[in-house]
Amino acid sequence: MSTLNRKAWRDLTQHRARTLLTMFTLSIAIASLGFVAVPVLLNAAMNRQIAASHLYDVGISTSTLDLSPAQLDALGHLPGVVAVSPAVGYATTAATASGPQDVEVAGGALASAPVNTVALFTGRMPGRGEVLADAGNARATGFGVPTGGTISVRAASGKLVRLRVSGTGLNLYATPGATGSGTPVFYAPTATVQALSGDHGYNYLGFRLSDDSTAAQARVITEVHAYLTAQTGSDPVTALPAVRAPGQWPGQSGFSHIMALLYVITILAFCSALFLISATMNTLIAEQASEIAILKALGGRRRQIGGITLRSAAILGAGGAILGTIAGIAIAFLLASYFAVKLIDVSFGFGVATAVVVASLLLGPVLAVAASLPALRRALRRPVAETLADAGASDYGSSRLDGLVVRSGLLSGARVSPGTRMGVRNALRQKRRSAATVAQVAVAAGLAISFLALGQSVTAVISQTVSLLHFSFSTGEASGRGARSFTSQALAIAARAPGVTRAEPIETSSVQYNGQDYVAWGLGTRTFYDYRLSAGRWFTAADTGTAVPSVVLGPAVARIIGARVGQTLSLTMAAGPVRVHVIGIDTGQLNAGGTIYFALPVLERLDGEPGASDSIWFATASSAHAAIDRATTATANRLTAAGYPVSTTEIYVREATITAADTSILTIVQILGLVVVAIMLIGLVSRLTMGVIERTREVGILRCLGASARQIRRVFGAEAVTLAAVGWAFGIGVGWLLYEGLLMLLLHNADLSLPQEFSPVILLITAAGVLVLTLIVIRGPLRRAVRIRPGTALRYQ
């Protein structure tokens, strides 16, 4: 081995503490690249799930059709159709200790269905008298039933039927986690569902096509429509056919939002990794400045001297890369598998993002070498005499800032302990390194601030949105045999239920515009919905009789379409194309702002049932949850007894479910953010530990002068707290920018407009958090500092 190579190796082995610390810091930086693998792994898991789901290209909801095998076969052989899968859905209630719980039981071929296949996650497929619980029930609806548990559901006959949960699975088409429905879903054989509903037949047909273009989908819809009408004698289609654009899948937008946030965190994690590597290598090179000068004095050429340093950097980088890659694989797997279950309900096995692993292994030495270059270049250019004269000397006092701090009398007061005085001023030594540390803390604090503010905004928008609905519970028509729309008779019956003060009929539907689906609501002129218009007006009685129906657009609809008041649009509904006239634009975030409002009688007419609605909103005398529960039960019983089987939804329950779901996402994102914060704070630990190592002799001198352990700790503690505090201060600006960026991202990617919630409380919380974390992470370096023995310290080179 040449002398130069030997020196490169010995530089590492002789300063073991420094070497290990540098390698550890680099490994943390490389491990944080594991964040990049998380969205990659999740995407791969989701793609596997989609492929296994055999998702529909066209889905058609019908009235209950008793189709024979020959008819199903004929449907499967229609031009352009590759496969057809019939299914039957039954919406009912399950009896629970806290009252009836809306549930949906979906029947079909389950795992063997050629379209919308149900994937088994745990347990086994349901047999007779059994159901498979959707894997997203607990997270999305708050109603999780474990494998082996039972649910008692209300059959159409009125009897309670006990069903055992045989396991968990997922149908991407129906899972509440993807559809955003608050109703838990259970899968059962067709016979089980038909027995519950009392109907023999199917009410949904899913098709996969050979050509999934929009034109091909439209042709198949027409063909199916014509075939079914011919076979049944009437038009059995009950809702707008669902079409899936190529590459799209249910819940994709929610998944995309989460991925967008993850990518933001990943970028921040990567930036923090770069910061760490840069700061670490700069420190290392700076420490070797006098050695570099000596080598130059001995005749060493720049290339030779640089080679030694870069070899050391490459060795450190390689060591850090190996350790960091192993840690990164573990981090990526743990995070991705956790998110897969908590956020998107997909099954997840051990996986490795090969590209990320290779990149991590390569980036370690490459980044370590690259990060060393600026400091190395500076050290090589500096005159030898100047470097050697400065060896061991501090540059404190050479800048205006140093002089300003000293002459201002700041910290010169008698009440300030010498340790605190030295510690705070020490923060100004090695300004470049201090600036890097402050930047790391600023990004960490900024991240924490932005995510906390985002959480507050999400919580605020949920409660603001729900607060616009001035009713306590709603009823909807149940599916299956006996399901009836609510006439004025039903309304009168329901309005007389105990605890109910007012009832408002509502019609819900779906419309399409430019291939995009939107929710349609039919509301009255005096409605429970506290609309806040940004333009135009609400409906009046005159709007019920116009030739061109009037509509009010939700904010997201108006933004996507680019619509304005006075514009005429062509919508597609189950009944066919409809021209509508925009009379107003709302600001409320119901259905994420993607609602199109009609006058109630108009939508009832367009849905083919004039004078009858599919939902009723109820206001109660009391807002107490128990009173609402009682009123809900009483109303449901009265309507059921009158021949109107219903499902019910209480607003306070819905709000809690939405809040819980969004909070869990936010919590996860915040936890991720905290991990990035922790990575950043490692930079602080590294800085402080390096400081202790570098100032070993100084610590020895302090011990010679009579400093106690507490006073030594105060020196370094004050330095760390100063850097953290300054970093936090800068972090306020960083956090505000990040927060505004996230709001814009959500607005443009998710059409979600969130209120500004950047409150001072968040700043105080993050200040406390930064302080506490700082005091925790510096314990190691402080312990090292007080253990330094003066005799050894004075001999330290």
Add this chain to the structure above:
Amino acid sequence: MKLLARSTGRARTAPASRRTDQTPEPTSAIIELAQVEKVYGTGGGRRGGKGIGFPALSGVDLAIGAGEMVAITGPSGSGKSTIINLIAGIDRPTAGTVTVNGRRLDQMTEEQLAIWRGRTIGIVFQFFQLMPTLTAAENATLPLDLAGVGPARERRAVAERHLAAVGLGDRGGRLPLELSGGEQQRVAIARAMACAPPILLGDEPTGNLDTGLARQMLGLFKNLNETGTTVVYVTHDPALASLASRIVSVRDGQIVNDTRTRRAGDGS
């Protein structure tokens, strides 16, 4: 330059003629090294176990009386600085005992040693070793702050008096980077005397100064000695060593000569 007069209660003796005496005058020992050994390397340390490594001192016996001014001389690597370090409690002997101002240093913990050192020992280093982020006045106040001696305002006043005594009364607000080598060493002396310690140690205190400045520094040491402070310093320079009342020569880790040039406490 006059230092603050410090009453020690010790009577001054009349000046005696200069003589060389092989045997130290009996006096109450404020510093006592008894059969001290020091080996640098693996093993050794507090409990006196022998280690494997470089033997810096072998069987050293040294007693220094209160008020003496002692110069320790010898070639490089002879063990001079080791003796200073052992007296200050900075290092621990591998064998033997070190007693300073009535305290057995081997029976004290590191924490106790640090606190004891602040009040008992003043140290001046070859390379000054001032705290770079503190002004001259703050450096001079530092030992008082660490020891918590007196009210905070008085500490500053005491430090400023010491700075004035070393001729830097108007430089208290300067950072070490803004001071010359001689000025830094004077600040170091003022710092060393902050707590009015009974013992002042100098490890090559003039090693980084030119001849003229070196004599000035030693002159300050003499002034302090005249107020009753026991002064022990290491030097290579025979001329500077001759300013002391006693010269201890060290070679290969052993004391080879111990010469008295004047009585303890005598003036120059």
